[in-house]
Amino acid sequence: MRIAVPKEIYPDEQRVALVPSEIVKLIKAGHQVLVEAGAGTAASYTDEEYQQAGAGTALSPDALYVNAEVVFKVRPPQDDEIKRLGRGATLICFLETLREPAIAKKLAERGVTAVALEMVPRISRAQSMDALSSQASAAGYKAMLIGAEAIRKYFPMLTTAAGTIRPARAFVLGAGVAGLQAIATAKRLGAVVEAFDIRAATRGEVESLGAKFIEIDLGEAGEAEGGYAKEISDAAKKHEHEVIKDVLAHCDVVVTTAAVPGKKAPLLITADMVAAMKSGSVIVDMAVEQGGNVAGSQAGKKVTANGVTIIGPINLPSLMAIHTSQLFARNVVTLFTHLSPDGQLQLDFTDEITAGAVITHAGEVVNEKIIELLT
Numbered sequence: 001m002r003i004a005v006p007k008e009i010y011p012d013e014q015r016v017a018l019v020p021s022e023i024v025k026l027i028k029a030g031h032q033v034l035v036e037a038g039a040g041t042a043a044s045y046t047d048e049e050y051q052q053a054g055a056g057t058a059l060s061p062d063a064l065y066v067n068a069e070v071v072f073k074v075r076p077p078q079d080d081e082i083k084r085l086g087r088g089a090t091l092i093c094f095l096e097t098l099r100e101p102a103i104a105k106k107l108a109e110r111g112v113t114a115v116a117l118e119m120v121p122r123i124s125r126a127q128s129m130d131a132l133s134s135q136a137s138a139a140g141y142k143a144m145l146i147g148a149e150a151i152r153k154y155f156p157m158l159t160t161a162a163g164t165i166r167p168a169r170a171f172v173l174g175a176g177v178a179g180l181q182a183i184a185t186a187k188r189l190g191a192v193v194e195a196f197d198i199r200a201a202t203r204g205e206v207e208s209l210g211a212k213f214i215e216i217d218l219g220e221a222g223e224a225e226g227g228y229a230k231e232i233s234d235a236a237k238k239h240e241h242e243v244i245k246d247v248l249a250h251c252d253v254v255v256t257t258a259a260v261p262g263k264k265a266p267l268l269i270t271a272d273m274v275a276a277m278k279s280g281s282v283i284v285d286m287a288v289e290q291g292g293n294v295a296g297s298q299a300g301k302k303v304t305a306n307g308v309t310i311i312g313p314i315n316l317p318s319l320m321a322i323h324t325s326q327l328f329a330r331n332v333v334t335l336f337t338h339l340s341p342d343g344q345l346q347l348d349f350t351d352e353i354t355a356g357a358v359i360t361h362a363g364e365v366v367n368e369k370i371i372e373l374l375t
């Protein structure tokens, strides 16, 4: 098939959907690949490297899209990009349809088969296609490094001629994919690490990384069907706040990652909790783009409250673009190969991965969850 890879146009997006090593595989499988000039530049993949891997270079978006049968992208397409997609073309990218279901209608009207990476079911069989996880893991790593950089302290314990430095104390709130990588990163740097998550299943994962799991009896399950987090009651939230407040008081760096699928991120650290923290400590609010876990955090900004620095980083995976593009490319190629086992797209809607990830096909919105949201 003729596969096209555009340059991302979302502001400051550095990632690219395909890297040269994955192109080699696609070409071996009989596909043709066209990459827009400069598409990989921000992620340090040059046009020459793509050409050496066997891809053609399109000098303009018009030249890229004109004959494309399949488009691989990172970000959801903007209106200009949707207009360029040919009828019957397939698009694979993060679509964010749960947040913006209207995009599904536009793509269906355009006659595009749209495949949303964030809708790939999180089952063992689909792990190698799980771009949410590959990108979240990189984000968790980077968030802890941002915290480490900002605390103006050592992370490890040091014994020096000038005295002993005690290890930094890190706390990670939300131990999903990003949180576990934040914990592992803080451990590697030598901090003493504590963590909490409302899903009971995370305790073993936190402890296996050498961190301490904070005991909070919420009086109810924090898990919904399928093992995902659910929104907890106000009473449970109040209890969680009280316990966390005590933990925060002795922390140097806090990384918050808490999210509930389909909901605004829960506010877990209130202004009075920030006020009770040590001056000089740092909070990195990874949930800032979903509404924030921390009172006062601002997307893309660093603010200070009572001597506590609150950082609201945006698009962390993009800051790791060399590796996140590599991992994303593997995810997207594996998903595409799953959907086109004999080199041509063959959608089998009895397959859980296909039914979960394909949003539009043959002019219709076909995904049950999105149909429900649109009605």
Ligand code: NAD
Pocket (backbone or CB within 6 Å): 121, 122, 123, 124, 126, 127, 130, 132, 133, 136, 173, 174, 175, 176, 177, 178, 179, 196, 197, 198, 199, 202, 226, 227, 228, 229, 232, 240, 257, 258, 259, 260, 261, 266, 268
């Ligand atoms: P996420 O980004 O949606 O949320 C981050 C974490 O915040 C979750 O662990 C959640 O439990 C936690 N959280 C929510 N409310 C909280 C609160 N009030 N206090 C503390 N923590 C709170 O999560 P994710 O990293 O995308 O992972 C979500 C789920 O997907 C998990 O169950 C995970 O095990 C599962 N998963 C499965 C696979 C697989 O099997 N292939 C792959 C990746 C993730």
